[in-house]
Amino acid sequence: MNDMNPAFLKASAMPDVQSTLDERALPIEQVGIRGVRHPLTIRSATGNFPSVGTFEMDVALPAHVKGTHMSRFMALLQKQEHAVDSTTVVALVQEMLPLLDAKEGHVQFTYTHFVKKAAPVSGVESLMDYEVTWMATAKQNTAGNTDVELGLRAQVPVMSLCPCSKEISEFGAHNQRSHVTMTVALDSKTQMTVEDLVAAAESEASSELWGLLKRPDEKWVTEHSYSNPKFVEDLVRDVAGNLKADQRIRSFVVEAENFESIHNHSAFARISHKK
Numbered sequence: 001m002n003d004m005n006p007a008f009l010k011a012s013a014m015p016d017v018q019s020t021l022d023e024r025a026l027p028i029e030q031v032g033i034r035g036v037r038h039p040l041t042i043r044s045a046t047g048n049f050p051s052v053g054t055f056e057m058d059v060a061l062p063a064h065v066k067g068t069h070m071s072r073f074m075a076l077l078q079k080q081e082h083a084v085d086s087t088t089v090v091a092l093v094q095e096m097l098p099l100l101d102a103k104e105g106h107v108q109f110t111y112t113h114f115v116k117k118a119a120p121v122s123g124v125e126s127l128m129d130y131e132v133t134w135m136a137t138a139k140q141n142t143a144g145n146t147d148v149e150l151g152l153r154a155q156v157p158v159m160s161l162c163p164c165s166k167e168i169s170e171f172g173a174h175n176q177r178s179h180v181t182m183t184v185a186l187d188s189k190t191q192m193t194v195e196d197l198v199a200a201a202e203s204e205a206s207s208e209l210w211g212l213l214k215r216p217d218e219k220w221v222t223e224h225s226y227s228n229p230k231f232v233e234d235l236v237r238d239v240a241g242n243l244k245a246d247q248r249i250r251s252f253v254v255e256a257e258n259f260e261s262i263h264n265h266s267a268f269a270r271i272s273h274k275k
């Protein structure tokens, strides 16, 4: 800020309570802001698009400091102008530590990610939406460098068709929409896209979903899912197999939830794995 600016001169004369000494001998693990909505440009394999992120940003505060520089989280967010991908998420948390005089910190934000998909037979294009969260935790190491742990979560809606129902019925099989939610820990230098993670789930479902389908597509989805039945256990295991085989992923949690069409409750399954 220009130090001749009247607003700055007035602020610099004010007491700075946050910077005073705290004598309770209690460090704070996380202090910051959450529920901040901020516009974003998302970099995607099918072109950049605008979205709105809901942010949480925090730092660790040493025992002797009374308060963090709360306004600086928002200041950092206001000056973001690059399209978001894994690289910019890492850069954001790395920039946050020195700005907040902190040795540890964390940034995460959730937004709606859109992917342009072509229907399986007609090829007609439409957007599919996925709820995505990027998470980055930074910690200064003893050499003074910053280690960053990067995480990505995607909730992928798919279709599952029951193998038991198919086997025991003379015709038809119950099927439903399912959510596959994957949370993966990545090497911070890894270039993993949301589309890569989405593919790990869609490829293992009875069928993936599209925003727009014409009748030949609907016939294809119906027959394809019938020839590819999956229990919720099959779904979670097959997706976990993909995540396990991906060298970019250090650990993961995957959960599948089937919104059962023959019950008024869900069936779910979960696998966590550390490599």
Ligand SMILES: Nc1nc2c(ncn2[C@@H]2O[C@H](COP(=O)(O)OP(=O)(O)OP(=O)(O)O)[C@@H](O)[C@H]2O)c(=O)[nH]1
Residues within 6 Å of the ligand: 011, 016, 018, 067, 068, 069, 070, 071, 072
């Ligand atoms: N640390 C802390 N700050 C709060 C709290 N509640 C509100 N504030 C913020 O304090 C802000 C001022 O933040 P600071 O970053 O300390 O502002 P500043 O001292 O003018 O700026 P810097 O010199 O950059 O630290 C206000 O805008 C409030 O958002 C709180 O519980 N703890």
